[in-house]
Amino acid sequence: MKQSKALELVKAQLTDRRYEHTVGVMETAVQLAQTYGADMKKAELAAIFHDYAKFRPKEEMKQLLIEEQMDERLLHFHHELWHAPVGAFLVQKEVGIMDEEVLSAIRWHTTGRPGMTQLEKIIYLADYIEPGRRFPGVDDVRALAPLHLEKAVLAAVKNSILFLIGKQQPVFPVTIDTYNDFIQNGD
Ligand code: DGI
Ligand code: FE
Numbered sequence: 001m002k003q004s005k006a007l008e009l010v011k012a013q014l015t016d017r018r019y020e021h022t023v024g025v026m027e028t029a030v031q032l033a034q035t036y037g038a039d040m041k042k043a044e045l046a047a048i049f050h051d052y053a054k055f056r057p058k059e060e061m062k063q064l065l066i067e068e069q070m071d072e073r074l075l076h077f078h079h080e081l082w083h084a085p086v087g088a089f090l091v092q093k094e095v096g097i098m099d100e101e102v103l104s105a106i107r108w109h110t111t112g113r114p115g116m117t118q119l120e121k122i123i124y125l126a127d128y129i130e131p132g133r134r135f136p137g138v139d140d141v142r143a144l145a146p147l148h149l150e151k152a153v154l155a156a157v158k159n160s161i162l163f164l165i166g167k168q169q170p171v172f173p174v175t176i177d178t179y180n181d182f183i184q185n186g187d
């Protein structure tokens with residue numbers, strides 16, 4: 001799919017602010033793909049559609065989680081986590097993207113997962129460091145990103161968990177599994 005067509009399709013799903021974030025993620029992901037020798041076209045496509053389901057009604061997402069037998073534990077955690085797996089499903093169904101590497105980068109962009117693919121890492125990281133993001137510690141992760149992909153993703157996962165803990169928010173088990181995987185199997 002052409003970049004212009006993909007952007008047009010996703011723009012219709014998003015607010016202006018979220019669309020700007022998406023363009024930031026796209027540019028960052030393509031840059032990271034170039035740096036690490038990943039497929040730049042797949043990185044571009046996954047980034048463009050990563051937040052495709054962000055503004056779907058909670059009830060629609062809940063129904064799809066159940067119908068499509070996605071991880072049931074998600075129902076007991078914040079609905080912010082739902083747009084990633086639901087997005088992967090809807091991008092396949094509504095946009096017709098069938099590339100499993102692209103779909104899995106969308107599916108895991110919020111929590112990560114143990115054994116992340118290179119493309120999953122790139123999208124996770126690009127989502128965290130795109131130029132519009134202002135989190136405490138994001139500049140350190142930005143500096144690390146072009147130097148060491150795994151170290152940068154681990155730093156982003158760690159910051160995210162610490163942020164949630166600071167707010168006394170529950171942390172989804174897969175987010176913790178991702179953290180443990182990088183600590184125990186990190187290169
Ligand atoms: O969709 P974005 O805002 O671009 O970013 P995202 O998809 O990475 O994260 C969406 C939200 O999900 C963000 O507010 C943080 C939250 N989140 C990420 N991991 C966890 C989480 N929330 C809970 N409760 N538990 C998690 O493990
Ligand atoms: Fe997201």
Ligand code: FE
Pocket residue numbers: 109110124127128
């Ligand atoms: Fe993220």
Ligand code: FE
Pocket residue numbers: 021025050051127
């Ligand atoms: Fe995002």
